[in-house]
Amino acid sequence: MALVDLDAVEHNVEVVRRAVGPAAVMAVVKADAYGHGLVPVARAALAGGATWLGVAHVHEALALRGAGVEADVLAWILTPGTDLLPAVRAGIDVSVSAVWALESLVAAARATGRCARVHLEVDTGMSRGGASPAEWPALLDAVAKHVDAGDVVVRGTWAHFASADVAGDPSVPAQLQAFEAALRTAREHGVDPGLRHHANSAAAFFVPQARYDLVRAGLAVYGLSPAPERATAAELGLRPAMTLAARLAHVRRVPAGAGVSYGLTYTAQADTTLGLVPVGYGDGVPRHASWDGRRSGEVLVAGARRRIAGRVCMDQVVVDLGDDAAEAGDLAVVFGPGEAGEATADDWAAAAGTISWEIVTRIGSRVPRVHTGRAAGRGA
Numbered sequence: 001m002a003l004v005d006l007d008a009v010e011h012n013v014e015v016v017r018r019a020v021g022p023a024a025v026m027a028v029v030k031a032d033a034y035g036h037g038l039v040p041v042a043r044a045a046l047a048g049g050a051t052w053l054g055v056a057h058v059h060e061a062l063a064l065r066g067a068g069v070e071a072d073v074l075a076w077i078l079t080p081g082t083d084l085l086p087a088v089r090a091g092i093d094v095s096v097s098a099v100w101a102l103e104s105l106v107a108a109a110r111a112t113g114r115c116a117r118v119h120l121e122v123d124t125g126m127s128r129g130g131a132s133p134a135e136w137p138a139l140l141d142a143v144a145k146h147v148d149a150g151d152v153v154v155r156g157t158w159a160h161f162a163s164a165d166v167a168g169d170p171s172v173p174a175q176l177q178a179f180e181a182a183l184r185t186a187r188e189h190g191v192d193p194g195l196r197h198h199a200n201s202a203a204a205f206f207v208p209q210a211r212y213d214l215v216r217a218g219l220a221v222y223g224l225s226p227a228p229e230r231a232t233a234a235e236l237g238l239r240p241a242m243t244l245a246a247r248l249a250h251v252r253r254v255p256a257g258a259g260v261s262y263g264l265t266y267t268a269q270a271d272t273t274l275g276l277v278p279v280g281y282g283d284g285v286p287r288h289a290s291w292d293g294r295r296s297g298e299v300l301v302a303g304a305r306r307r308i309a310g311r312v313c314m315d316q317v318v319v320d321l322g323d324d325a326a327e328a329g330d331l332a333v334v335f336g337p338g339e340a341g342e343a344t345a346d347d348w349a350a351a352a353g354t355i356s357w358e359i360v361t362r363i364g365s366r367v368p369r370v371h372t373g374r375a376a377g378r379g380a
């Protein structure tokens with residue numbers, strides 16, 4: 001099961017809010033709140049002082065509305081053919097970075113008789129989403145026309161960093177400079193940019209000039225550091241919200257020389273006890289964190305962190321307990337805040353060659369979420 005501490009979520013949002021004030025906080029709850037559970041996390045984040053929620057897709061924003069969440073929500077990925085009527089009706093803010101997207105939003109606004117709320121995304125150097133500097137003026141002209149006609153209101157103008165986690169990276173000031181230029185161009189084209197936002201979690205903490213009116217904090221809301229080598233979660237005052245735990249399904253002794261798991265890539269060096277932990281890559285435990293002859297992800301069992309014996313399977317992993325006693329039913333903690341000696345999402349990210357964002361977000365739908373904390377009583 002994945003235990004999600006909603007008090008930690010609330011606390012983390014307060015920490016971000018204090019760090020970035022007077023800028024406001026958008027809690028990013030895309031991808032089922034990075035695997036933590038969309039609606040309970042959204043409510044906890046709002047209780048912690050977030051005034052905006054951010055998601056990638058319109059359907060994620062509609063799921064929030066469907067659960068009765070009325071706060072401002074921004075959805076920032078649009079594809080041609082997306083039905084925008086429900087979004088406009090539900091008062092969802094939608095990001096556009098191209099004229100075709102603006103026109104489809106305007107069509108939805110006219111069909112509903114309502115004014116559509118738009119954020120303009122401009123590319124400041126990451127070359128992912130956003131209007132390019134060449135496309136920006138034409139988008140602005142179209143926006144100005146539709147604002148005058150009363151079909152859309154510009155609520156924000158934004159961009160995204162490529163490397164805000166890297167200390168001293170020259171792309172950070174370069175992106176800020178490009179953003180300033182884009183804001184100037186907007187005003188020159190008669191467009192009020194509304195709320196300006198460029199910062200993710202890393203920039204919220206490490207790039208004060210990037211905070212503008214609003215920061216879009218994702219990872220920090222979940223209590224993880226966007227740059228553990230610069231500042232750990234604890235140093236930032238954050239509390240990891242998710243603990244992944246399971247009960248041992250089987251415990252057995254094997255003799256020295258026994259091979260373990262698919263491919264028999266792990267060999268017991270001496271007589272040893274093996275514990276079976278019933279979570280695997282089907283639950284989001286990364287197979288890349290299998291034992292590679294030097295290291296693996298580690299699971300806390302019977303008071304110590306245990307290496308994974310061999311490969312991570314779809315539904316289970318085997319851990320090597322040595323001569324320590326354990327029995328079926330004992331608690332195994334895959335990762336958590338680290339306070340009881342368990343590995344953290346950062347440790348698993350290192351073992352799997354990835355980032356902590358991916359470790360928590362990929363915990364699958366098969367794993368029951370159990371929400372705890374005062375905020376859990378607010379109704380999900």
Ligand SMILES: *Cc1c(COP(=O)(O)O)cnc(C)c1O
Nearest residue numbers: 028160200201216217218219220
């Ligand atoms: C996911 C995302 C964020 C949040 O990033 P973190 O590094 O998790 O804080 C912010 N803005 C956009 C556009 C995103 O896609």
